[in-house]
Amino acid sequence: MRLHGFFRSGASYRVRIALGMKGIAFEQTSYMLRRGDQRQPAYLDMNPQGLVPTLELDDGTRLTQSVAILEWLEETHPQPSMLPSDPLQRARVRAFALAIACDIHPVQNLGVLNAVKALGHTEAQVNDWAKRVNSDGLDACEKMIAGNFGPFCFGNQPTMADICLVPQLVNARRFGCDMTRWPRLLAAEAACMALPYFAAAAPELQPDAE
């Protein structure tokens, strides 16, 4: 498999973690987002949204949207599982993952930040936007798992929730959020980073890291 992505892309990072979790070897092709590589015609042919990542299978099939890719990996490579077996628990894990994937990540992503800048705002105002989106969103995430035992988001195994959380916390730090607000999230992150496949997926360890 080949992951078309970018070391700093949170959505690419999710898929790197999941591929590692499932023990699937993959190669990477890097797209420099600020240079607009993801909007070149050849890439748009495989991903009409012009977003990373795209997962290219060995037969040339291309899959887009990181959470859809996680679900596909779970269905085709069930072990180790990234979803609990109980439907209600699966719903809670997915709700947490989607709170990040729908309501935090896209709203603080490069495209939206560029749109805010294009309205005539400064870099500082743009960063303030991104910081607020991360802070408000992760405040809600902290509450969503407050009642669960750990050390991971949902119990003693990492799930799709952790796979979405870890990359988002990298963004929250980058935008200067007060991380002390989220002790439960940080505990889950620490448990994840002790696992080799989470550690190996970190942005700074990728071949295209600057």
Add this chain to the structure above:
Amino acid sequence: MRLHGFFRSGASYRVRIALGMKGIAFEQTSYMLRRGDQRQPAYLDMNPQGLVPTLELDDGTRLTQSVAILEWLEETHPQPSMLPSDPLQRARVRAFALAIACDIHPVQNLGVLNAVKALGHTEAQVNDWAKRVNSDGLDACEKMIAGNFGPFCFGNQPTMADICLVPQLVNARRFGCDMTRWPRLLAAEAACMALPYFAAAAPELQPDAE
């Protein structure tokens, strides 16, 4: 079951369609979003994000995040199915649904539009933002299903893709998008609206419609 939502909320609309598809009777509690009902403490207790919808089960269990609710409905009420059986096709359906649920809907939603307004922009500039997000996003969606036979997004049965598409097209019209750009999306919408449970879920038919 009780759906905590709002007639005009696209995410609530998705869940209304899915409940109808599965033949599940439900009651509704309405939250006037512009008045901030969804940020009252009692609601935040069940949905820490302060977003609609929340699906409350008969035993009091509350589920959040519309796409997680769709997946839960599919797992607990498998027939009629809103996902194909083939994993690759499931991945394509989910990618289309998430292209809307992650990258269009949240970026043109009330909270973000209020944030743009708070930066000092006019109602016209805010609407222009929402129109552009819908136009660019739905352009990509049109391409994502261009190669599939219809009449629905993915073949001759409605899926999670259609359940996310139909409410988004309502928003696109509201923000004044040029709908003629998307003949394939409109054909899928027409096929959906001929089904009683899609028709019954329309915003203007809900008890809280203004």
